[in-house]
Amino acid sequence: MDLQIALLLGQDGITNGAIYALLALALVLVFAVTRVIFIPQGEFVAYGALTLASLQAGKLPGTLWLLLGLGAAVALVEIALALRTRQMRRIPSILLLNCGIPLLLGGILFAIPPATLPLAVQVVLALMLVVPLGPMVYRLAFQPIAEASVLVLLIVSIAVHVTLIGLGLLFFGAEGSRTPAFTDMSFEIGDALLQGQTVLVVVASAVLIVALYFFFERTIYGKALRATAMNRTGARLMGISATMAGKLSFTLATLIGAFSGVLISPITTIYYDSGFLIGLKGFVGAIVGGLASYPVAAAGAVLVGLLEAYSSFWASAYKEVIVFTMIIPVLLWRSLTTRHVEEEE
Amino acid sequence: MPKPFRRTLVAALISAVAATAASTALADINIGVSVSATGPAASLGIPEKNTFALLPQTVAGQKVNYIVLDDATDPTAATKNIKKLISENKVDLVVGSTTTPNSLAMMDVAAENETPMISLAGSAIVVEPMDAKRYWVFKTAQNDAHMATAIVEYMTSHNLQSIAFIGFADAYGEGWYKEFAKIAEARKIRIVASERYQRNDTSVTGQILKMIAAKPDAVLIGAAGTPAVLPQKSLKEKGYKGVIFQTHGVANADFLRVGGKDVEGALLPVGPMMVAAQLPDSYPNKKVALDYVSKYETAHGKGSVSAFGGHAWDAGLLINHAIPQALKKAQPGSKEFRKALRDAIETTQNLPAAHGVFNLSAQDHQGFDQRARVMAKIEGGSWKLVK
Numbered sequence: 001m002d003l004q005i006a007l008l009l010g011q012d013g014i015t016n017g018a019i020y021a022l023l024a025l026a027l028v029l030v031f032a033v034t035r036v037i038f039i040p041q042g043e044f045v046a047y048g049a050l051t052l053a054s055l056q057a058g059k060l061p062g063t064l065w066l067l068l069g070l071g072a073a074v075a076l077v078e079i080a081l082a083l084r085t086r087q088m089r090r091i092p093s094i095l096l097l098n099c100g101i102p103l104l105l106g107g108i109l110f111a112i113p114p115a116t117l118p119l120a121v122q123v124v125l126a127l128m129l130v131v132p133l134g135p136m137v138y139r140l141a142f143q144p145i146a147e148a149s150v151l152v153l154l155i156v157s158i159a160v161h162v163t164l165i166g167l168g169l170l171f172f173g174a175e176g177s178r179t180p181a182f183t184d185m186s187f188e189i190g191d192a193l194l195q196g197q198t199v200l201v202v203v204a205s206a207v208l209i210v211a212l213y214f215f216f217e218r219t220i221y222g223k224a225l226r227a228t229a230m231n232r233t234g235a236r237l238m239g240i241s242a243t244m245a246g247k248l249s250f251t252l253a254t255l256i257g258a259f260s261g262v263l264i265s266p267i268t269t270i271y272y273d274s275g276f277l278i279g280l281k282g283f284v285g286a287i288v289g290g291l292a293s294y295p296v297a298a299a300g301a302v303l304v305g306l307l308e309a310y311s312s313f314w315a316s317a318y319k320e321v322i323v324f325t326m327i328i329p330v331l332l333w334r335s336l337t338t339r340h341v342e343e344e345e
Numbered sequence: 346m347p348k349p350f351r352r353t354l355v356a357a358l359i360s361a362v363a364a365t366a367a368s369t370a371l372a373d374i375n376i377g378v379s380v381s382a383t384g385p386a387a388s389l390g391i392p393e394k395n396t397f398a399l400l401p402q403t404v405a406g407q408k409v410n411y412i413v414l415d416d417a418t419d420p421t422a423a424t425k426n427i428k429k430l431i432s433e434n435k436v437d438l439v440v441g442s443t444t445t446p447n448s449l450a451m452m453d454v455a456a457e458n459e460t461p462m463i464s465l466a467g468s469a470i471v472v473e474p475m476d477a478k479r480y481w482v483f484k485t486a487q488n489d490a491h492m493a494t495a496i497v498e499y500m501t502s503h504n505l506q507s508i509a510f511i512g513f514a515d516a517y518g519e520g521w522y523k524e525f526a527k528i529a530e531a532r533k534i535r536i537v538a539s540e541r542y543q544r545n546d547t548s549v550t551g552q553i554l555k556m557i558a559a560k561p562d563a564v565l566i567g568a569a570g571t572p573a574v575l576p577q578k579s580l581k582e583k584g585y586k587g588v589i590f591q592t593h594g595v596a597n598a599d600f601l602r603v604g605g606k607d608v609e610g611a612l613l614p615v616g617p618m619m620v621a622a623q624l625p626d627s628y629p630n631k632k633v634a635l636d637y638v639s640k641y642e643t644a645h646g647k648g649s650v651s652a653f654g655g656h657a658w659d660a661g662l663l664i665n666h667a668i669p670q671a672l673k674k675a676q677p678g679s680k681e682f683r684k685a686l687r688d689a690i691e692t693t694q695n696l697p698a699a700h701g702v703f704n705l706s707a708q709d710h711q712g713f714d715q716r717a718r719v720m721a722k723i724e725g726g727s728w729k730l731v732k
Contacts, residue, residue, distance in 0.1 A: 005554045008583075012550035021545075086615035174387030175599035177572045195582070268547040269571050269603050273385075277545045314553030317514050 009309045015267070016281075017305020018205035019260050023282025024289065024301040026253035028241045032229035034130045035151045036142055041257050042279025043164040046272055049257030049265035052126040053177035059193060060113035062171020063129045070097040077140065080202060098136075105129065117180065127258050132256025142244060142250075144291050148167070161276070168272035176269040179262075186337040208256065208310060209298065215278040215280040266302045281308070281323065288330050290338070300330075352658050369595055373408045374677045376664060377430030379441035379451065380657070384418030385544065388570050388599060390443040392641075392654030393465055397642050398442075400661040403671040407677065416442055420450035427451045432456045437683055438463070440660045443653070445471060445516055450483075452577065456481045459680060463688040464665060466654040467594070467709065468520045474711040483710045485659040487700060487717050489615060490525040492593050495614035495718050496565065497528045499731075505563045505588060507535040509556040511576050512567025514541035521567035521592060544572040551580040563587050569594025571603040578607040588612060593718070595650035601726050610620070614718045616700035619656045623730040629716060630697040633662075637699045655699040662698050663690055 007321075023041055030038040047063055054061040075098040083089045105128060114122060141160050145152060185196030216222040226244040227235040236242055261270065282302050288300025302325055311322040369518045378397055381390035397411045412434050416423035423442045430436045431454065437454055439462045442448050448464035448471045455462035464471045469488035472479055500508065508529065512518025518541055526536055527629040539561040540552035553576065556564060564587060571596045580589060591613040600608065617624055619633035637658045641650045667689035675681035693712065696703040701717025720731040 005558065009551055010553055016548055064635055126452075161619065169387070170384060174383075175597075176607075178574075178603050235526050264547060269574055271545065271571075274545050274547075277543075290715065309548070309551055310545075312542070312549065313555050314512075314551075316552045317547075319514075320543060326482075 002343075005313070009313055010306065011194065011198065013306035013309030014302065015201050015305070016169060017146055017302035018202045019278065020282045020285050020301035020304050022208060022256050022260050022301075023279055024285035024297040025209065025294055026256040027283055027286040028251050028252045028289060028294055028297045029225070029229075031286075033225055034138075034142065034146065034153075034246045035150050036157055037150070037278065037283075037291075038253055039154075039157045039161040039252075039276075040164050041129050041253060041282065042252045042275030042277070043161060044134065044257030044275065045264075045278055046168055046172075046259040046270055047130045047164075048126060048135070048261030049179065049270040049274075050172040050177055050261075050272065051129050052122060052259075052262055052265060053270070054172065055109075055114040055122045055126055056179055057177075058113060060109060061126075061129060062167070063133070064102075064108055064109065064308035066167060067102045067129055067132060068099075070133060070140065071102045073098070074098045074136050074139050093306075100160050102132070119180075121253070123262050129253065130258040131251060131255045134250040134257075138246050138250040139257075143246060144301070146242060146246060157164040163275065165273055172272045176271040176274070177265070179265040181266040197266050201267070204259075207237055208259070210224065212252075212294075219250060242261060244284060281305075284327055286296075286323065287327055290334055302313050350689045358729065371601040372676060372678045373410050374404070374668060375410050375412060375434055375436040376440045377427065377434055377436035377441075378411055378413040379416045379426035379430070379439065379447075380413070380419040381443035381447065382415040384416075386418040386443045388428060388597060389653040390415070390418070392597075392649075393657040394656035395645060396641065396654040397661070397709045399637075399644060402657070402666065405672055405673065407668065409493075409664075409668070412436065414527050416447055416449065416687070418444060423447035424450045424454060427454045427462075427565055429582075431455075431460055435678055437677055437685055438659050438664060440657070440664075441465065445520070448482075452478055453481050460683050461690060463626075463660040463690075465653070465660060467518065468710070470522075474545075475708055475710070476661075479710065481687060483663065483705070484711075485663065485698070485700070485711075486656045487593070487713055488711055489520050490528070491713060491715070491718050492614040493521070493525045493528050494715075495720055496525070496590050496612075496629070497532050497676070499564060499612065500529075500534055501532055501722055503588075505534075507537050507559075508563045508565055508590075509538035509540075509559055509560045509561035510536055510551055510565050511538075511540040511542060511556060513569070514543055517569055517594065518567045521565075525565065525567070542568075543578070544568075544570075546572075546575065549576050549579050550583075553583055557583055557585055558582075561587060561647075563590060565590040565592075571595075571599050573600065573606060577611060581607055586593060590630070593652060596721075596728070597653070598648050603725070604723075605726075608723050609725075611723045612731065613721055613723075615721045616652050616655060616717060617719050618650075618699045618722050619652055620719060620728050620730040624719075629702050630699065633697045634699045652700070659698040659700055659703075662696065663703065664692060666693055666696055673703065 026041055027038055051061040051063045068316055076095055079091055079093045138161060149293055181197045182200055185195035187194040216226055222238045225245055227240055282301055285301025285304050286297045289297030308323050311319045358704045379395045382394045394413055397413050414426040416426050427439055427639055430439055438642050439460055441451060443465055445466040445468040448466040461634040462482050464484045464487055467486050468487055469490055469560050472482055472484045478646045513519055542549045542552055559618060573591055577589055590609050591611045593615050596615045596619050618634040621631055621638055641654055654723035667686050669684055670689040671685035674685040691705055693703050693705045701713040721728045723732050
């Protein structure tokens with residue numbers, strides 16, 4: 001291995017690591033706020049990428065039907081609740097939020113052929129289609145059991161994952177898609193050729209991470225999320241709604257997931273089930289951070305990316321084994337160094 | 346109950362009774378099918394599933410029922426399917442499955458129940474080496490070895506002396522590597538690198554850099570479907586200028602759609618069906634291949650046909666060819682009929698099919714020869730026959 005190969009591999013590792021880092025952050029966020037191990041995270045990566053791909057192919061993405069369906073389901077649940085508690089005034093706003101906006105989005109897609117729009121608008125449309133799915137999934141699957149044990153939440157999380165993967169196959173078919181690159185630029189650094197798209201991935205991830213930092217440090221909602229993560233009961237006593245915190249964390253996680261999907265789909269082919277493995281590698285990063293520390297999780301995820309790149313050079317057949325084996329020493333180290341706190345009750 | 350509805354109900358009842366009566370008088374031939382219409386091999390299994398609907402429903406005056414089940418690319422589900430087909434549906438023959446592991450799992454059940462089975466999978470181990478179990482098993486897809494020889498022949502005739510291999514880290518990649526290495530060694534072609542990757546990998550940069558560093562004359566990508574795009578794309582990005590071979594596992598429209606410009610110029614061995622229209626009229630199976638292509642594309646749209654559906658069609662052709670002979674010996678639904686069907690398939694001679702010409706024997710349950718593959722090149726987003 002000479003220096004040039006080492007550099008190219010490093011570049012590749014950091015590009016993938018940046019995506020894993022984003023997902024790791026989202027996983028830590030969701031776990032800290034709601035105690036849900038967010039396995040469906042990967043599906044939103046695939047949904048984001050494939051929704052964009054179907055918009056570009058001029059097809060109506062299946063996620064629109066899912067959005068309409070879930071929106072209607074959420075509206076039904078909320079209206080039933082409103083009727084029981086005799087809060088009739090809430091009904092119009094429930095309908096507008098859960099049915100009106102998705103219908104409007106669908107109307108736009110029908111009216112304007114999305115294939116002709118500029119790429120940036122397509123990306124925004126794709127995100128608008130996918131991101132609301134996160135809070136809707138939270139409302140339907142997790143909010144009713146928000147007080148359940150971590151194990152129950154994990155089981156529900158797996159159920160949601162399996163459902164979404166099945167729907168993904170139904171919507172997008174078995175074959176994968178790729179989207180055109182945002183930029184065709186490439187830079188010559190020494191002997192190595194640097195693709196504009198890979199630079200974009202790293203920069204976009206960095207910007208998103210910084211934005212998240214400011215969100216948590218400077219905004220009232222960010223602080224509310226942090227408070228809920230630290231002490232749920234205490235936060236509630238301070239008037240922070242656990243439901244709002246849960247929905248917000250899911251929205252952020254879905255946004256990060258779908259955006260990651262949009263970022264990597266020009267680099268690699270995305271399949272309906274690609275997201276799971278990408279999410280799992282983000283999860284390894286999150287585990288390194290003990291599902292609690294954002295900077296350690298991000299660093300762990302970049303480490304996963306680098307490890308993956310170099311192991312694919314040295315022993316390509318055992319790449320996944322090497323990456324996932326990394327979890328064992330990390331768990332060992334964590335269980336030896338941290339005092340075990342009984343989480344349940 | 347409204348009147349028209351009652352009338353339909355009565356009509357339905359009568360026809361149902363009539364159908365039962367007919368079936369007791371003259372037993373239908375039941376063919377069980379288990380294909381991977383969902384799961385990782387879905388892009389192979391779906392066209393196979395679609396193809397059974399196009400096969401004739403009556404053969405030699407006898408009604409043929411196809412009972413199609415999905416095994417989700419899972420060997421356990423495939424085993425369950427074949428057990429159900431044999432015990433509940435009393436099938437006379439089983440077709441399946443799409444993948445090699447599933448076919449191997451089904452083989453045991455088929456042999457145990459003395460039911461002939463036609464696999465659609467690629468690997469030769471489904472029908473070789475011949476033994477008591479494989480006595481009942483046939484296979485319509487070309488063996489990997491057929492395809493590997495085509496690549497080696499092309500290499501020797503174009504004076505390409507070294508090759509780097511990158512393939513799936515599963516049975517498909519390993520199978521291809523083994524077959525190819527055996528033949529390449531015999532022809533003195535050096536394999537300078539052998540790398541693996543996963544279907545879902547988002548990057549193969551490491552493997553590609555290692556391969557390019559070995560400076561091969563050609564690269565063989567031992568992968569199936571759209572995941573095979575990634576290595577070729579990375580090779581181009583990293584400036585590789587040599588010849589790139591793909592395998593017949595990529596021969597569907599989705600590969601061209603996802604690959605786009607990145608897969609231009611790739612060479613691959615394919616069944617003649619994929620380039621049927623470009624074959625000379627004298628080619629033995631041109632007519633049969635074109636017939637299938639037009640039937641499939643009429644039902645599912647232009648450009649929808651893939652090599653995999655062709656394997657299912659060929660299984661249908663083998664069955665339809667064997668039925669008249671088997672009917673002379675026994676009644677459908679009996680053990681004797683199943684044996685007669687097996688014997689008739691084994692003695693099939695000179696049967697042109699979508700992918701080649703079948704000449705089966707007691708030792709060869711695949712039956713294709715060198716006419717079952719041609720070299721094709723990807724040019725302008727379509728398959729071009731290399732003459």
